[in-house]
Amino acid sequence: MNHPYDHRWRERWQRKHLKRARRMSRDWEYRWRVRHRWHQRWHRHHKHFKHSLGARLIAIFIVLACASSVILWASMGSAYGLLWAVPALLVVTGLAFGMIRHMVQPLHALAQGAEAFRRGEFSHRVPIIHGDEIGDLAQRFNQMAADIQAMLDGKRALLLAISHELRSPLTRARLHAELVGESGSRDALLDELAQMRDLITALLESERLGSGHSALQLCEVDMAALAREQAQPGVELHIDPDLPTLQLDRLRVQLLLRNLVHNALRHNDAARGPVQLTLQRAGAGVRLVVRDFGPGVPAEALPQLGQPFYRPDVARTRHEGGVGLGLSLCRLVAEAHGSRLELRNAEPGFEAAVRFS
CATH class of the missing domain: 3.30.565.10 (Histidine kinase-like ATPase, C-terminal domain)
Incomplete structure (x- = not known):
């Protein structure tokens, strides 16, 4: 026969297990958050490491120093250690040199881009090889070249338009000047108008030649x-x-x-x-x-x-x-x-x- 207060024990047992389940759920959620936060932090540091050229160079030098130390320490315990230690050191150094050369390779492309910009070839674009600080610099180089090219194109279009529009009133002024009677003032005026015509022609020609061989x-x-x-x-x-x-x-x-x-x-x-x-x-x-x-x-x-x-x-x-x-x-x-x-x-x-x- 059941005790009349058995339901109290049952409720107490249920509350106890419910608290334990909640506590386990909170512990699991906390562990998941900690793990997720650590994962995000690791990704953030990994991204910063890949973006930072200096950090990768330091890492290569540390690995090179550690590998060289291990090779030298291992060679000291062998009678013929130098016979294999020297080639091993050369191989490690060559690998480090190859990795460093690969990382700084975009600097050569930047130098070529700077030389092209110095010659006025703003259509040249620097290739973005790595997504690091040098890649950011190359992207800024390309943006600078695009902005300068747009500015020069706008200036050239404005100068061509102004020079072209000036030719019509200049021609009319010359016709009116030729109708004036013979005098020193008329000759001086015609000479000034001829110089203005030559200046406008030279400006138009210089802007046309700005496009290079295509002109x-x-x-x-x-x-x-x-x-x-x-x-x-x-x-x-x-x-x-x-x-x-x-x-x-x-x-x-x-x-x-x-x-x-x-x-x-x-x-x-x-x-x-x-x-x-x-x-x-x-x-x-x-x-x-x-x-x-x-x-x-x-x-x-x-x-x-x-x-x-x-x-x-x-x-x-x-x-x-x-x-x-x-x-x-x-x-x-x-x-x-x-x-x-x-x-x-x-x-x-x-x-x-x-x-x-």
Whole structure:
């Protein structure tokens, strides 16, 4: 026969087991949280280790030191320990060197990217090889190049639009000026308008050539015939026979020749000799040289020549020295043809040279 208060013992037993089950559940949940937190922390440290180049280099040096110590300690207990210890040390060192070289390999790509950006090739992109600090730097390099390219494209588009829009009112102003009666003021006005027209033309041409080789219209060009077009008083031609015919942009090579010859005539000392225009065969190409016998250029100004609007003598007027776009256009024409404009003092005089191939 059951005791009338058996249900109390049963309830007490149930509460006891329920508390134990809850306690076990809390303990399991706590252990799971601790394990999950440790797992997250391990992943976080592992990610930081993979991202940190310095941490991986330190780890390699520690492993190299430990491996070398073990090899040396093991070799001390053997009579022929050095026979195998030295090759083992060389192998361990070679492995460490290979791993370090693999980690710093993206630095070479960064150096190539910096050199390309120095040349103005902002379309170049640095490959992102590793997802570490060097990879972050490469990504920032690429973003910087994209931003600079976008800024230059916007500037070029704005300058082209402004220069193009200025040509129409300039043409109308010239027509009105020609209707004015003969006078010194009319001639001065026409001269100023002609200089403005040349400046706008030079700006448009420089911006078009900013796109490089894609701006060219190539055809068969006889360099000797182009050089003979520049024959004029004060210019002496020296042309090698049997020069090869080259694939060039005829109009822009004419522009280069005209600017170089006019620049040489402007600064030449006729008492020392005429301007010399020389065409020499250079392998499968032709080397063009224009030399004058003027005062030359200060040595500190040579690196700046060829930059837009730069003139070595800032005291010269625009009528005497131009606006500083002639040599800049020559440099752009040479670079668009895959060459470069070489400028140097010839003592006496000044020399500009371009090699076309």
